[in-house]
Amino acid sequence: xxxxxxxxxxxxxxxxxxxxxxxxxxxxxxxxxxxxxxxxxxxxxxxxxxxxxxxxxxxxxxxxxxxxxxxxxxxxxxxxxxxxxxxxxxxxxxxxxxxxxxxxxxxxxxxxxxxxxxxxxxxxxxxxxx
Numbered sequence: 387x388x389x390x391x392x393x394x395x396x397x398x399x400x401x402x403x404x405x406x407x408x409x410x411x412x413x414x415x416x417x418x419x420x421x422x423x424x425x426x427x428x429x430x431x432x433x434x435x436x437x438x439x440x441x442x443x444x445x446x447x448x449x450x451x452x453x454x455x456x457x458x459x460x461x462x463x464x465x466x467x468x469x470x471x472x473x474x475x476x477x478x479x480x481x482x483x484x485x486x487x488x489x490x491x492x493x494x495x496x497x498x499x500x501x502x503x504x505x506x507x508x509x510x511x512x513x514x515x516x
Contacts, residue, residue: 427455452479456487464497464510471505 431451437443456479463476473484488508491497500507 427451427458431455452483453487456483457491460484460487460491460508461496461510464508467500467507467509469505469507473508 431448434445434448434451437445438448456477459477459479460473463473468476470484470488473488474481477484488497488499492499492508495511497508497510500509
């Protein structure tokens, strides 16, 4: 468990040239803006993947961060209706994680599911914040 311990990572993205650091990754961490938040989260997830592959180090936050990244990726991707096949092509996550997160988002009222076709079509619910 992370508790209140601060962790510092240097985060860099070769595609955008972004370089920064994250201090104190914990349950209460809030960053505004889905795109900024998702990009940052994926960068940290990539670093955690490298640590696991190279040194067999698994951070306690990894599963929660994977779930968080998948949720944000789905919400961004589902601006337009998409089938599970579309989502599998777009997202680099295991199928069972995609299915489970879609079910969770539907139960939470964040996406709608059209079950009238051969394949279900998923779409993000428009927020009333605009």
